[in-house]
Amino acid sequence: MKRWWTTAVVLGIVLLDQATKLAVKGFSLLGIEHPGMRIGESFPLIGEAVRITFVENPGMAFGIEFGAAKIALSLFSIVAAIVLAVLLRRMHQQRVAWQIQLAIALILAGAIGNLIDRVFYGVLYGEAPLFYGRVVDFLDVDIPDIHLGSLVLQRWWVFNIADAAVSCGLILLVLVGHQMPPLRQLLLGNPSAPASPQARNAASQEHSAP
Secondary structure: OOOHHHHHHHHHHHHHHHHHHHHHHOEEEOOEEEOOOOOOOEEEEEOOOEEEEEEEEOOOHHHOOOHHHHHHHHHHHHHHHHHHHHHHHHHHHOOOOHHHHHHHHHHHHHHHHHHHHHHHHHHHOOOOOOOOOOEEEEEEEEEEEEEEOOEEEEEOOOEOHHHHHHHHHHHHHHHHHHHOOOHHHHHHOOOOOOOOHHHHHHHHHHHHOO
């Protein structure tokens, strides 16, 4: 399978994520003014089951805040995105199962999507310094009531396309993770490590071809 397909997945999700966030938050570009929504504003998309609700997340998933350590979170996200990109490249080179590549591509796309918010949105909107931006969340989904002691969760935490991509990637990785080669082999290209089944099959086909 061509390597470009994972790049297309990553770029497609990042563009969709950013387009939806800009539609919610609003923008002014090349004379085009789009006011967006007010923070806390909400309207039904699919009845009350799915609403568009504009909130901004200062930290990680589910609103976990980092305060003054926000820049550490942003820098960590950059490093994580670089590592995932290297992993994805090595996976293609070593012909790892496409399901594993798709899982990593989804996680990478989600990481990049939210990283753009954290790094640039504060400056672009004049709200905070570089690396201190807030992540735009807007997907508000109804769920059966969950009781956790005194806490009652009636709707899922508001999230975005990037969050959904990361969640889907992690679920897929759990399901097909047994097909993943050792990280040492992927990151260091250990020649003594056994090749993946996909690489062995491809090699045998190449040798048997006339």
